Amino acid sequence: MKSYPYLKTLFQKFSAGSIRQDELDELLSYFDTKENQSIPRRLIREVLNDEHSNEADPDMDKLLHQVKLNLRYQILPPRRKLLKWYPAAIAASILLAVTTLVYLTRTPTVNIPRPETTATDIMPGGNKATLTLANGVVIDLAKVKHGTLFQDQDVHIEKEQTGTIKYVRGDSKSVNNELAFNSIHTPNGGRFQVILPDGTRVWLNAASTLKYPQQFNTETRTVELTGEAFFQVSPNKAKPFIVKSNGQEVKVLGTQFNLNTYMDSPFTFTTLQEGSLLVTNIQTQTSLKIAPGQQAVSGQGKLESVKVDALAFSSWRDGIIVLNDATLDVAIPQIERWYDVQFVIEPGLSKVQLSGELPINTRLTELLAALSTHTGITFRIEGRRIMVKK
Structure with a gap:
């Protein structure tokens, strides 16, 4: 373990924006460890000139989380970071318990103008969604506790302690080819995660709807999406995974990708992070295979691919x-x-x-x-x- 003065020097360099990549990795390792959180807390308190000297301060966990978020995003592959920030950005962000921008480029000191307001300040949404079962029953997932939500001989639907909805195959040995569909809808300000019957994980962004069968009993695993979602598809070469959306179809065997298909946009954006997938424009009946780091743009009678920073298009999962x-x-x-x-x-x-x-x-x-x-x-x-x- 390195000495505290050494770690303090790293933290000061991080705050000043002069830290090297290897030093950044080393500093994050101390903030990520669960064994000795007193060191990161002490570093934060000293940066704030003891304004948070109370170890039991309820805001300390939030401050600690915010600094770790800043560290992680500084370690991510370089992106254009042109929205302006201020001197001592890290100290300022800790003091506020939030950042208005994540460790961005700095400019000379300015007074931050506060927006005029006639109402209580507004916080972003959280894990909110409704689950509609095949029998028409609607469940408010933000209000139900963890445990079994629905159960029959074919499927068990459970809410895990983390809040994720998980589908588990029931005890029936028979195969029923008649599909019973469920859907999850997130409102504005809502997000949610679901584990589908085949083990595929789906993260839903706000104002999105995912429709899927309770069991994947046919030759393909087909779901429908409006809005935005990140898919981590469970591999199954014998049963391709297909996502239908606004005028588009995506076919994958096992991969990770982000799909943005909001109805208020004339285009659908499919961004591949891992694996490979085939994108088809239904209107033109043209198809395009894309590789990691590519994005398929479909709409208005066109289908083309562009090179992108794939992580940038799925960063909403981490609140960015x-x-x-x-x-x-x-x-x-x-x-x-x-x-x-x-x-x-x-x-x-x-x-x-x-x-x-x-x-x-x-x-x-x-x-x-x-x-x-x-x-x-x-x-x-x-x-x-x-x-x-x-």
Whole structure:
């Protein structure tokens, strides 16, 4: 174990943005260990000039989590990080218990403008969803405790202690080829994870619906999606996994990919992280095979692939929206879905460009303050409506 003064030096270099990659890895190892959390807590307290000197401070766990999040995202492959941050960014983010941006480039000291507000501040959503069974019964998954939700001879549906919904094959030895469909729907501000009958894991983003059979008894494992989801498909060469969405079909054997197919967008984006998959545009009956690090863009009679940072398109699972030269009218719908709010944008502002990483584990006012600092745009919160003007 390295000496405390050495670790303190690493943490100071991290706060100043001058830490090397190997030092970053070493520092994260100390923050990730469960054996001796007193060292990271002491480092945080000292950076804050003892403002959090109480070891039992209930905010300390949040602060610790935030620093680890910053460390992990700094270790990720380089991305364009152009949304501006401030001197002593890490100390400021710890002090606030949230970051308005994740360890981004720094600019000279500025006063962070707070959005005008006429209502209580708004926090992002969490694990909220409804499960609709084949018999029409609707279950509010945010309200039920862990345990068995449904059970018959063919399938058991369980809610794990982590909150994940899991399907387990029942005791019946017979094969019933008549499919009984379930669906999970997340509202604005909701997210959820489900383990399908074949072991495939699906993370649903806000305002999304996944329809799937209680059992995969046919020659394919076919599901339907609207919205956005990340799929970690369980391999089965004899039974391909197929995702049907808005005018598109994705066929995989075993892979990890993100599928963005919101109805308010004319395009569907399929981003491959591992393995391979075949994307078919139903309208044109054209197909395209993509490799890791590629994205298939389908819509308006076209199907093409582009090279992308695949992790950037699935970072929402970790509470981060990554923007790469995205215009305001592209970024805003994502924020609307996470916070269940509506933006009203003044004409002429929709094409303002943004690049960087927006953490969605923070209050709406803090998020809008960062956007305001970067763009000069004014935000006014009126209930769940945000007025945007120059």
